[in-house]
Amino acid sequence: MNRALKNVHVGMYGAVMGLAGLGLTARAAATLFPGALRAPAYFTELWVALGMVALLTVLPLYFLKLFASPLAVKGDFTDTGLVGFTGALPVGMTLVAGGIGSYLPALGDALWWAGCALFAAFAAWALMRWLSGSVELAKLNAGWLIVLVGGIVVPGPGIALGHAEASRYFFGFSACAAGLLMPLLLYRAGTEKPLAEALRPTWFILLVPPSLIYANGIALYPQALFLENLFFFATLLAAALFACSRGLAGWPFGAPWWAFTFPLDAFAYAAVRYAHAHPSPLWKGVAALALAAATLFVALVLARTVRSAASRAA
Numbered sequence: 001m002n003r004a005l006k007n008v009h010v011g012m013y014g015a016v017m018g019l020a021g022l023g024l025t026a027r028a029a030a031t032l033f034p035g036a037l038r039a040p041a042y043f044t045e046l047w048v049a050l051g052m053v054a055l056l057t058v059l060p061l062y063f064l065k066l067f068a069s070p071l072a073v074k075g076d077f078t079d080t081g082l083v084g085f086t087g088a089l090p091v092g093m094t095l096v097a098g099g100i101g102s103y104l105p106a107l108g109d110a111l112w113w114a115g116c117a118l119f120a121a122f123a124a125w126a127l128m129r130w131l132s133g134s135v136e137l138a139k140l141n142a143g144w145l146i147v148l149v150g151g152i153v154v155p156g157p158g159i160a161l162g163h164a165e166a167s168r169y170f171f172g173f174s175a176c177a178a179g180l181l182m183p184l185l186l187y188r189a190g191t192e193k194p195l196a197e198a199l200r201p202t203w204f205i206l207l208v209p210p211s212l213i214y215a216n217g218i219a220l221y222p223q224a225l226f227l228e229n230l231f232f233f234a235t236l237l238a239a240a241l242f243a244c245s246r247g248l249a250g251w252p253f254g255a256p257w258w259a260f261t262f263p264l265d266a267f268a269y270a271a272v273r274y275a276h277a278h279p280s281p282l283w284k285g286v287a288a289l290a291l292a293a294a295t296l297f298v299a300l301v302l303a304r305t306v307r308s309a310a311s312r313a314a
Contacts (some may be wrong), residue, residue, distance in 0.1 A: 009053030009076065009082075010062075010076045010085040010086050010088065010089070011084060011085050011088070011255035011256065012058045012062075012083070012255055012258070013058060013088035013089045013092050013258065014085070014088050014092075014255070014258030014259060014262065015054045015058065015259065015261075015302075015305065016051050016054045016055045016058065016088070016089075016093075016095070016096065017051075017088055017091055017092045017095055017153075017258075017261070017262040017265075018051075018258050018261025018262045018265065018298050018301065019047050019050040019051035019054055019261075019298065019302070020047065020050075020051025020052070020054075020055075020092065020095035020096045020098075020099050020264050021261070021262045021265035021266065021269075022047040022050055022093055022094060022261070022294055022295060023044050023045065023046070023047030023048035023049075023050075023051060023099055024048070024099060024156060024265075024269070024297045025265045025266075025268050025272065025291065025294065026043055026044040026047065026158065026291070026295075027044045028269055028272050028273070029035045029268070029272045029287065029291055030044065031276070032272055032275055032276055032284065032287060033284075033288065034127045034279070036217055047298070048096075048099035048100070049099075050302070051092070051095060051096050051097050051099060051192075052099065052100060053093075055092060055093065055096050059076055059089070059303075062089075068130070073101050077125065078129075078201055079139070080134075080136045080139040080140060081139040081143075082133050083125075083126055083129065083141070083143075083144075083147060084126070084141060084143025084144035084145065084147045084148075085146060085147070086122050086146075086147055087119060087122050087123070087126075087143075087146035087147030087148070087150045088146050088150075089118065089122075089212060090115040090117075090118035090119035090122060090150070091115065091119060091146060091150040091153050091154070092115075093111055093112070093114060093115030094111075094112050094115035094116060094119070094153065094154045094157050094158065095116070095153065095156075096111060096156060097109070097110075097111035097112035097115060097157055097161065098112070098156060098157020098158075098160055098161065099157070101157065101160060101161045104154060105161070107252075108161055109161055109163075110159075112154070112157060112158060112161055112163065112236065115154070115209040116131040116158075116166065116170060117155055119150055119151060119154070119170070119181040120170070122147050123147055123148055123150075123151070123173075123174075123177075126144065126147045126148055127148070130221045133175075134295075140185070140188065141185075141199075141202060141206035142185055142202045142203055142206055142259075143202060143205065144181055144185075145178070145181055145182075145185070145206070145209060146205065148174065148177040148178075148181060149174045149175075149177050149181065149208070149209055150174060151170030151171055151172075151173060151174030151175075151177075152170075152174045152175055152178065152209065152212040152213055152216055152217075153167075153208075153212060153216075153266075154170045154171070155167035155168075155170070155216040155219060156212075156215075156219075156269070157307075158170075159216075159219055159220075159267075161286075161306055164220065164260075167216075167220060168220055171216060171217065175196050175206060175213050175217070178209040178213060179244075182206070182209055185206065186206070189203065196202050197247075197250070197251040197252060198251065198252045198254055198256060199256050200235055200244075200245065200248075200251060200256075200258040201245075201248075201251070201257050201258075201260045202256050202259040203241060203244075203259075204241055204245075204259050204260050204264065204282050205259055205263055206237060206241070206263075207234060207237060207238055207241065207263040207264070207266060207267050207288055208262070208263050208266045208268075209230075210230040210231065210233045210234040210237065211230075211231070211234045211263075211266040211269065211270035212266050212268045212269070212270065213227065213229040213230050213269050214227045214228060214231040214234070214270050214273070214274075215231075215266075215269050215270040215273045215274075217230075217274075218277075219275065220251045228274065228277075231270050231271075231273075231274050234270060235286070238267055238290075253304050253308065255303070257305075258301055258303045258305075260301060261294070261297055261301055262296075264290070264293055264294035264297050265294045265298070267290050267294070268287065268290035268291045268293070268294040271283070271287040271290040271291070272287045272290075272291070274276070274286075274287070275287040
């Protein structure tokens with residue numbers, strides 16, 4: 001297999017989520033910080049465009065890998081430690097769809113539906129493996145939140161595209177899955193030996209369920225104000241994750257670093273939604289800090305990825 005294709009794997013779709021997710025979060029923040037952010041504008045649309053470029057780059061490379069080494073691709077869908085990350089492709093597609101839907105509504109619709117259909121297929125596959133007893137609990141990781149809980153992401157772009165009813169379906173079954181997986185993953189994190197440093201960024205995926213079940217749940221069910229409690233938990237979890245990651249400067253860089261990006265986008269989006277609903281200097285400050293952290297990590301991981309790719313090419 002071509003050396004370049006050896007470096008292509010499902011974890012790379014996290015780049016699509018991180019880039020497009022930041023663009024959509026910045027769009028939502030534009031009305032919270034008038035004069036500082038405008039949408040659509042150079043800041044918001046830059047990240048949306050980069051997310052689309054990432055999708056158009058990684059997807060063809062993965063198809064080439066499928067033809068060059070089908071066994072390696074099969075491993076992505078059968079290895080318990082990897083199968084969860086396959087969900088990043090369809091979820092990333094729905095985010096890019098939300099980004100381009102303002103400009104090309106028909107294409108945005110088609111991409112969103114394709115992403116949702118693919119996500120449902122991948123989630124059913126993951127559940128089938130679980131029910132068949134072929135999931136090794138020792139290798140269960142936060143990536144499973146993507147393939148089973150990723151449906152909580154799709155209402156953001158889905159509502160904007162006019163698909164609120166379909167969004168409720170994907171949100172509903174994924175929110176249920178989050179209720180099952182989150183306790184299991186938190187239990188494993190507290191009782192087993194720490195992850196290898198190279199994989200520790202993936203624990204930030206734990207931020208996504210409380211952040212987006214609140215943010216997108218309140219959009220779908222405006223009277224469900226109890227969901228705000230999930231945002232409060234997300235703020236505490238974010239603080240704990242950063243405290244546990246104080247040595248990240250020494251962690252080896254790799255594809256798992258993209259796991260920092262979308263979770264921080266999701267937390268920033270939730271903070272923006274909460275600040276809109278509860279306008280006060282405190283919550284606007286939290287939203288500004290969360291958006292700054294998301295932007296910093298997305299920009300940092302993108303720069304290091306480009307530098308790493310250039311180094312390998314040289």
